Amino acid sequence: MTEQSEWRFSDDRGQLSTAPRRPGRVLAYVQAGATLWGLGIRPQGIFGSDHDGPDPDRAKTGTLPLDEVAYVGAGSGLDVERLLAGRPDLVVTVSYGGGHVYGLAPETAKPLEERVPVVVIDVSQARTFTEIGERFAELARSLGAEGRADADADLDAARERLRAVAAAAGGADGPRVVAFSPAGPDQAHVARPRMWPELRVLTELGVRLVEPAPGPGANWSTLGRAETFALRPEVILTDIRAHAAPLDELRGEEHGTVPVVPWNPEPLYGPRDHARFLGLVADALEAARAR
Template sequence: MTEQSEWRFSDDRGQLSTAPRRPGRVLAYVQAGATLWGLGIRPQAVFGSDHDGPEPDRAKTGTLPLDEVAYVGAGAALDVERLLDGRPDLVVAVSYGGGHVYGLAPETAKPLEERVPVVVIDVSQARTFGEIGDRFAELARSLGAEDRADADADLDAARDRLRTLTATGPAGARRVVALSPAGPDQAHVARPGMWPELRVLTELGVQLVEPAPGPGANWSTLGRAETFALRPDVILTDIRAHAAPLDELRGDGDGSAPVVPWNPEPLYGPRDHARFLGLVADALEAPRTR
């Protein structure tokens, strides 16, 4: 495709976005923007969701250069004029199903789409991590990114390391609990099958603990004692700004298990994913303390 040819991309709603030339001023939901950055595309600006505040959540921004990429706000602070202030020629958003634009109210998303192309990538539990990553990579290539064989090699190596660890040593028997602390008395414990990134760990042999059936599709909300009754050998803890610190939940008596920082809104580039898998492998290799 030449610089002057028409740009076209069909998103996960089946909607075709077009522009006279390849977009260069991309406004993206922070997860999408950080993923694109890892794939070689620098967004002009990013926005957050209702969980976010007036400053970007560093747990979600990955390696985005925040001194170069503007953060335009989140939630109720966003309206069409604020989103269009930097004159973006493309908006990249995510959806958790049904084509709904996550992070933007319908009364904002609809008029926004009437004024600028909007591409929506489905990151719901119905898709595999690899499928989501492939869609982001396809979008990045359409925006001018080049394939990075070294990044794919890093991911292959990280996957091989984790698979070997869980297949041949005691690491495979270690119980891993993924959770989002809700304060000193409660935690939201992830149901692993509902999270594409956690399903990858299961496929690689990691023993992710499944909380008992009950209310909550994605999370099981448990008291502190119930949470640690799951006997975690490794804890993946939500590090987003709206989650409580893990130390509040653990107190003085449950601080022995290695901890892996976990962003439940993961970045889908191969280097970002390899980094996370490496942290999990490091934790599984750590000496047992109980």
């Protein structure tokens, strides 16, 4: 495709976006923007969701150069004119199913799409982590990114290392890994691993992820402090997003030596970002085994 030819991309709603030429001023939901950056595309700007505040959540931004990428706000603070103030020629966001444009109210998303192409990538639990990553990679290539064989090699190596570490640690009888989002000193939202594409990758590689008991909550089981630690975590994956409570408020001194992996439940889908996370999990399993 030459620089002057028409740009076309069909998103995960089946909606075809077109432009007279390849877009170069991309505004993206923070997760999408940080993922694209890891794939070789620098967004012009990013925006957050209702969970976010007036400043970008550093847990979600990965290695984005925030001194070069504008943050235009989040949630109810966003309207069409604010989103278009930097004159983007493409908006990229995500969906958790049903084609809903995450991070933007319907009364904002609809008129936005009437003025600029909007691409939506489905990151719901119905898809695998690999499938989501491939869709972001396709979009990045359409925007001019080149393939990065070294990044893919790093990811392959990280996967094989975690598989080997998990097996050496006992596989299905290895350290009990619990993923949760602290909600204060007395409560946590414990992840149901099968509902999270990134956590399913860990299970596939042999990590022993603990499933909370059936009950209310599709993605999370909200438990009291005693119930959370009754799951006997030997490795903790803790939500590090800004709206999550600090882990130390919840665990106290008696659980203070359990290895901890910082976990962003809105993961970045580039191979380097994923490899980094897998490496942290492998490190934690080794630490748990050595205790």
